Amino acid sequence: MNKLDTALVTSALQEAGFSLSESIKEAGIVLINTCSVREHAEQRVLSHLGHLKHMKKSRPDLVVGVIGCMAQRLGDKLLEHEAVNIVCGPAEIPQISELIAKAVQDRQKTLAVTEKIRRKGSQQQRRALEKFESAYGIEDERIGGQAFVRVMRGCNNFCSYCVVPYVRGPEVSRSPEAIIEQIRKLADHGVKQITLLGQTVNSYKCKHGGRTWCLADLLEAAGDIAGIEWLRFVTSYPSEEFFDQIMQVMAGSPKVCEYLHIPAQSGSDRILSAMNRNYASRWYLELLNRAREIVPGISIAGDLIVGFPGETEEDFQATVNLLEKARYKNAFIFKYSPRPGTTSDRRLEDTVPGEIKQRRNVELLAVQEKISDELSRQFLGEQVQVLVEGLSKKPHLDSAEAHGNPQLVSRTATDYIVVFNGPESLAGQFVKVKIVKTSPLTLFGRLV
Numbered sequence: 001m002n003k004l005d006t007a008l009v010t011s012a013l014q015e016a017g018f019s020l021s022e023s024i025k026e027a028g029i030v031l032i033n034t035c036s037v038r039e040h041a042e043q044r045v046l047s048h049l050g051h052l053k054h055m056k057k058s059r060p061d062l063v064v065g066v067i068g069c070m071a072q073r074l075g076d077k078l079l080e081h082e083a084v085n086i087v088c089g090p091a092e093i094p095q096i097s098e099l100i101a102k103a104v105q106d107r108q109k110t111l112a113v114t115e116k117i118r119r120k121g122s123q124q125q126r127r128a129l130e131k132f133e134s135a136y137g138i139e140d141e142r143i144g145g146q147a148f149v150r151v152m153r154g155c156n157n158f159c160s161y162c163v164v165p166y167v168r169g170p171e172v173s174r175s176p177e178a179i180i181e182q183i184r185k186l187a188d189h190g191v192k193q194i195t196l197l198g199q200t201v202n203s204y205k206c207k208h209g210g211r212t213w214c215l216a217d218l219l220e221a222a223g224d225i226a227g228i229e230w231l232r233f234v235t236s237y238p239s240e241e242f243f244d245q246i247m248q249v250m251a252g253s254p255k256v257c258e259y260l261h262i263p264a265q266s267g268s269d270r271i272l273s274a275m276n277r278n279y280a281s282r283w284y285l286e287l288l289n290r291a292r293e294i295v296p297g298i299s300i301a302g303d304l305i306v307g308f309p310g311e312t313e314e315d316f317q318a319t320v321n322l323l324e325k326a327r328y329k330n331a332f333i334f335k336y337s338p339r340p341g342t343t344s345d346r347r348l349e350d351t352v353p354g355e356i357k358q359r360r361n362v363e364l365l366a367v368q369e370k371i372s373d374e375l376s377r378q379f380l381g382e383q384v385q386v387l388v389e390g391l392s393k394k395p396h397l398d399s400a401e402a403h404g405n406p407q408l409v410s411r412t413a414t415d416y417i418v419v420f421n422g423p424e425s426l427a428g429q430f431v432k433v434k435i436v437k438t439s440p441l442t443l444f445g446r447l448v
């Protein structure tokens with residue numbers, strides 16, 4: 001979501017005559033797009049702002065803006081920071097070029113955030129966001145041939161630990177007409193892969209043309225657009241609603257990638273209930289089984305939080321059990337971070353000590369690494385189709401085989417990362433690669 005917002009803001013500013021600078025030293029304006037999901041992310045922003053404050057001593061004309069969730073969360077408190085000129089929340093980004101122009105001209109601090117974030121925005125605000133979204137939703141040049149398309153904003157779930165509903169506002173699904181039109185435009189620009197985005201993307205729902213559209217309908221309609229080869233969607237919330245329909249479209253359409261990111265968050269029913277997640281671990285695992293029955297070969301990923309308030313060794317063991325049974329391709333594991341204003345922060349004390357969170361984190365990572373390794377190994381000797389993303393940042397592993405070609409990074413439909421040597425011109429192209437070596441998170445191959 002943040003990558004998309006950054007791309008939208010970048011395009012908007014380029015359109016307004018600004019250009020992207022390679023280094024902070026050359027920049028006249030510095031924008032920091034921020035995340036509030038965990039405290040660590042916010043601390044990193046504050047540390048950047050500390051450096052910028054220092055820089056501004058010798059360069060007083062430098063304009064610094066903070067955009068995104070942290071801007072919405074902290075508002076005028078953030079504006080008080082010596083380094084900051086502009087604070088702009090996610091719903092106000094359509095105004096970003098005007099805000100910058102004003103800050104440059106007037107040399108005054110500017111605040112643009114939504115006061116009552118849980119209210120559905122005004123017609124005018126929604127129209128501005130829609131216009132911004134479709135006008136600037138061009139290809140993200142950093143990953144060849146691919147683009148993100150937001151299908152919904154906000155979230156209504158209120159998981160007790162999560163700040164998102166308080167910074168991104170209520171759930172609003174965009175109209176299928178606007179989404180399909182946007183995908184068509186992207187396809188005309190040569191985009192081959194679209195990733196549909198939403199905090200709970202599988203609950204997408206919108207009345208249009210006398211019927212209610214769900215994500216399955218969107219995927220079908222997007223699959224009919226010439227030039228679009230692969231469709232993905234993130235992130236799914238474990239819910240019965242529309243689940244089978246979405247899985248059936250995945251099974252039936254060659255364009256819908258066989259990949260599901262569906263966070264469990266915990267394996268303990270007691271903790272799941274305290275998290276306000278509305279399901280039990282057994283039901284969750286059954287849901288994964290259903291996905292695997294409908295879409296054979298599907299790869300599944302998940303998120304887990306360790307150290308939620310009150311999490312005992314027994315609760316943690318339940319999470320280990322869930323992880324062993326879920327057989328995720330990979331899992332993102334986080335240590336609970338109390339977020340101001342959330343229900344868990346208001347009602348529950350952060351009881352699990354840091355070192356226990358750390359140990360549980362490491363233990364889960366080890367369990368997952370073993371599973372990821374086993375799943376990766378199944379690819380040895382296989383040929384896979386991948387979409388090439390670009391140059392790989394990994395150290396060169398097979399330079400003898402390179403024939404002067406750089407190392408490229410690519411992805412399978414099932415979201416496995418594949419590294420191989422090939423010409424950079426393959427970025428944005430589909431190719432076949434034979435897997436010759438594996439590690440838990442990366443497959444290594446040769447171009448066929």
Ligand code: 5AD
Pocket residue numbers: 037038161162163263265303304305334335336337338339
């Ligand atoms: N502490 C730790 N992890 C969190 N997540 C969301 N809120 C918190 C929090 N307060 C994790 C969840 C979510 C992912 C994006 O971040 O696992 O799926």
Ligand code: SF4
Pocket residue numbers: 155156157158159162163164165199200237
């Ligand atoms: Fe946060 Fe839960 Fe909404 Fe995901 S579903 S964004 S974890 S409140």
